[in-house]
Amino acid sequence: MEIKAIRGFNDILPDEIGKWQFVENTAREIFEGFGFSEIRIPILERTELFSRGIGEATDIVEKEMYTFSDRSGNSLTLRPEATASMARAYLEHQLYTFDPVAKLYCLGPMFRYERPQKGRYRQFYQIDAEVFGVGNPMVDVEVILMLIHFLRRVGLEKLELQINSLGCPICRPRYREELKTFLTKRSFQLCEDCQRRLQTNPLRIFDCKVETCQEAIADAPKVSDFICPECQDHFEKVKKYLEMAGLVYILNPRMVRGLDYYTRTAFEVVSYQLGSQNAVTGGGRYDNLFQEIGGMDIPGIGFAIGMERLISLMPKEKEFIQRPHLFIAAMGGETQREAYQIINQLHLEGIRTELDYEGKSLKSQMRRADKLKARYALILGEEELKRGKAILRNMETKSQEEIPVGDLLSVLKKKVLL
Ligand code: AMP
Numbered sequence: 001m002e003i004k005a006i007r008g009f010n011d012i013l014p015d016e017i018g019k020w021q022f023v024e025n026t027a028r029e030i031f032e033g034f035g036f037s038e039i040r041i042p043i044l045e046r047t048e049l050f051s052r053g054i055g056e057a058t059d060i061v062e063k064e065m066y067t068f069s070d071r072s073g074n075s076l077t078l079r080p081e082a083t084a085s086m087a088r089a090y091l092e093h094q095l096y097t098f099d100p101v102a103k104l105y106c107l108g109p110m111f112r113y114e115r116p117q118k119g120r121y122r123q124f125y126q127i128d129a130e131v132f133g134v135g136n137p138m139v140d141v142e143v144i145l146m147l148i149h150f151l152r153r154v155g156l157e158k159l160e161l162q163i164n165s166l167g168c169p170i171c172r173p174r175y176r177e178e179l180k181t182f183l184t185k186r187s188f189q190l191c192e193d194c195q196r197r198l199q200t201n202p203l204r205i206f207d208c209k210v211e212t213c214q215e216a217i218a219d220a221p222k223v224s225d226f227i228c229p230e231c232q233d234h235f236e237k238v239k240k241y242l243e244m245a246g247l248v249y250i251l252n253p254r255m256v257r258g259l260d261y262y263t264r265t266a267f268e269v270v271s272y273q274l275g276s277q278n279a280v281t282g283g284g285r286y287d288n289l290f291q292e293i294g295g296m297d298i299p300g301i302g303f304a305i306g307m308e309r310l311i312s313l314m315p316k317e318k319e320f321i322q323r324p325h326l327f328i329a330a331m332g333g334e335t336q337r338e339a340y341q342i343i344n345q346l347h348l349e350g351i352r353t354e355l356d357y358e359g360k361s362l363k364s365q366m367r368r369a370d371k372l373k374a375r376y377a378l379i380l381g382e383e384e385l386k387r388g389k390a391i392l393r394n395m396e397t398k399s400q401e402e403i404p405v406g407d408l409l410s411v412l413k414k415k416v417l418l
Pocket of ligand 1: 120122124126279283305306
């Protein structure tokens with residue numbers, strides 16, 4: 001029986017990879033320009049990092065983690081997100097001793113056992129950026145500005161920035177109680193999961209997609225009406241700095257984000273082109289995460305962008321396929337040997353070159369050059385080669401010229417690498 005990939009785990013094929021590399025390279029370029037450094041963290045962590053960091057009563061920890069025991073009986077989990085691991089690395093390697101402020105980003109796969117559908121997979125890729133060690137609302141907006149700048153640079157349009165304040169451990173418990181009282185009166189409308197959430201973590205009911213649950217919370221009290229004066233002040237400053245940065249936002253009092261560690265600022269960038277899974281990216285402040293995972297009182301803020309959703313929104317017309325710079329059509333005998341020498345030399349110079357290894361007819365070789373969308377073709381005929389010459393054909397304009405074989409590298413460098 002043919003072995004297939006696991007459900008929800010995708011291959012990213014060569015014809016799509018150009019977009020992925022473009023997105024990744026743009027992220028690196030922009031984030032580093034904003035003073036961020038890359039960090040690479042393990043894919044496996046101890047389970048308690050996520051259960052304590054993300055919160056026991058969240059969907060991710062309750063239902064979605066790939067958790068298993070290793071051969072020594074340790075409970076390990078495939079990372080469902082990167083923030084907790086980045087915070088762990090910052091503490092473990094005492095990055096704060098060099099400078100208390102760390103601006104870090106990371107790219108890579110995350111794993112959640114969710115129901116696969118369009119825009120939702122079990123292995124998916126995220127780009128994460130985090131700032132540890134600054135509680136000032138200025139940095140909230142610095143991070144949001146970097147995010148929006150990045151999304152625009154990769155060609156996304158019609159985006160909406162939504163913000164909310166989730167309060168802090170001082171003011172949120174009061175809101176939680178209000179919400180619980182409100183929803184207890186409507187508990188008959190709640191699905192089985194939300195009946196349970198009502199006891200364990202009523203804020204998570206906002207994330208539920210079941211229609212009757214959505215109806216039940218429609219008139220629920222808003223977290224932003226319960227935040228303490230310090231959180232209110234923080235939120236006002238965020239709004240002011242957003243305006244100073246020229247960023248348009250919408251207040252979304254229902255956005256609570258699916259992870260427990262968020263405090264104060266929460267934000268999402270949504271695209272209505274995406275249907276129900278419309279959040280391209282989400283993030284916020286998490287000033288308690290470090291304490292949850294056993295560290296000191298260190299504030300943090302960051303975001304995670306879903307690569308698959310981002311890529312599905314990118315402009316279709318942009319060309320990302322890696323086209324060969326040159327296709328060498330050799331006409332047999334000595335020309336084949338010459339072609340082989342040329343291709344090896346050009347590859348060392350970074351010129352993408354393709355060759356026909358099968359000794360096919362010129363016509364079929366040119367057909368392949370066309371199919372591969374090669375920019376130039378070098379036609380090596382025995383007669384010309386005796387004179388040390390070859391024909392270089394521009395595959396777009398169809399014009400051709402005879403050039404000395406010895407000049408090929410310098411001619412191509414001018415034409416394709418500039
Ligand atoms: P979260 O870590 O849940 O805040 O998600 C951040 C971003 O990751 C979302 O806005 C999505 O773009 C993406 N994302 C989250 N879960 C999935 C998934 N199962 N499949 C694909 N993308 C996802």
